[in-house]
Amino acid sequence: MDSHGRDEQRVVWAVVGSDIGPLMLAATRDGLVNVVFHASDAVRDRALERLAARLGGEPVEDPESPLLAEAIRQLRAYFAGERHDFDLPLDWSLISGFNRQVLRELASGVPFGTVVGYGDLAGRVGQPGGAQAVGAAMGANPLPVVVPCHRVVESDGGIGGFGGGLETKRKLLALEGVLPEPLF
Numbered sequence: 001m002d003s004h005g006r007d008e009q010r011v012v013w014a015v016v017g018s019d020i021g022p023l024m025l026a027a028t029r030d031g032l033v034n035v036v037f038h039a040s041d042a043v044r045d046r047a048l049e050r051l052a053a054r055l056g057g058e059p060v061e062d063p064e065s066p067l068l069a070e071a072i073r074q075l076r077a078y079f080a081g082e083r084h085d086f087d088l089p090l091d092w093s094l095i096s097g098f099n100r101q102v103l104r105e106l107a108s109g110v111p112f113g114t115v116v117g118y119g120d121l122a123g124r125v126g127q128p129g130g131a132q133a134v135g136a137a138m139g140a141n142p143l144p145v146v147v148p149c150h151r152v153v154e155s156d157g158g159i160g161g162f163g164g165g166l167e168t169k170r171k172l173l174a175l176e177g178v179l180p181e182p183l184f
Helices: 041-055 066-079 097-109 118-124 131-139 166-175
Strands: 012-016 023-028 031-036
Touching (some): 023 066, 031 041, 097 131
Antiparallel strands (some): 023 031
């Protein structure tokens, strides 16, 4: 227990290189809990502070941890074009309510190489007309790439927003064959 009476949870983390830049991965005994884009030292430090505040305990850098090994292997295979889905235990403790419901539907119902509109995804979770709320859920996604918020687009064909930046979203959609590869 920590000083606030909460059970401390061991959080391990590592930064791994990818085709979209460095990603910070964090995991608990329950599964992968966080994926952070553009994991420079400053971005990583802020993410680690948030994890410590939300989950208790100090996250420990441990790239060899069995809790991270399979996530790292599957992400590398995804970026190499050898894997189209993720089969990982996920720790959903950083997200709750409607946002969790939307992200779970996204993870299970929008496969590699496909996209879904914000409004369509809202309808799938029983909230027709909830496109803006779905957009907020995408922005709150603690597990991007693995829970593929890059596959959610505007109903008029626009690419929509993306917490990792639009260039990152374009690269992920190109990797999945939804968009052509950028020329330069």
